[in-house]
Amino acid sequence: MLGIRARKPAGLPMVQVDAFSDERFRGNPAAVVVLDQPLDDATLLAIAAENNLSETAFLLRSHADGLDLATPSRWSIRWFTPTTEVDLCGHATLASAHVVLGQLEPDAERVEFSSRSGLLTVSRDHQAPDRLCMNFPADPPQPCPADGALSHALGATPRELLVASYWVAVFDTQAEVRALAPDFAALAKLPPGEVIATAPADGDELDFVSRFFAPGVGIDEDPVTGSAHCILAPYWAARLAKQRLRARQISARGGFIECVMRGDRVELIGRCVGYARGTIDL
Structure with missing residues (x-):
């Protein structure tokens, strides 16, 4: 119809974060992509390969694993290298918490991620407000x-x-x-x-x-x-x-x-610095 333009579908928000550093261009860069619905594995891997970072994290507000859906700070998380999905990635989880607690839910005190390695919790460090504390399973060698x-x-x-x-x-x-x-x-x-x-x-x-x-x-x-x-x-x-x-x-x-x-768990504490924000057009 004349005068009406088709609306372009919204892209996927993506933030690149330097994790385990308080200085930009240090630490480990990770991309954090916020999904509004699940995507197939081939597309997730293609995005990670395009980013060409050690890991890209994909977040989706959780609807599984018995989590309380009334709690806003609970998400599912998956991590991909440019070539494969991995079971656990610390720096991309820290980067994801930096995005959730810093931008998406700034009033939340912690975020919980359901993952292939179980439930992972990241909290604000009240001794140093710019630090985040991850609670992960210990893996003694x-x-x-x-x-x-x-x-x-x-x-x-x-x-x-x-x-x-x-x-x-x-x-x-x-x-x-x-x-x-x-x-x-x-x-x-x-x-x-x-x-x-x-x-x-x-x-x-x-x-x-x-x-x-x-x-x-x-x-x-x-x-x-x-x-x-x-x-x-x-x-x-x-x-x-x-x-x-x-x-x-x-x-x-x-x-x-x-x-x-912490017993059979380990807390990993670190800082993050944001580097870039963008949108993925699929």
């Missing part, structure tokens, strides 16, 4: 025999090898971890293709440092990895006899995480 193929792929032999959801290669010094230059193609062939390298931190300001290599899921080195600290926190808590730990992931971008053991 277990000792395992030395693996020559893994040492060869890392380019160095760790003093200790552990395994949980990922390999954990423990070194004696921070310098050894910083100097690692892995053969990513070789690492990708060692299931699950994801390896944490860790060591005691230099000085008294931090307890431990780490790097995380994940070529098995399309990420050679992840800048800052929350899920890795679900493994590292129980290991270092036992080794250092401390329940509160200060950690830095010493990737090129770098990032700081405070870890607190």
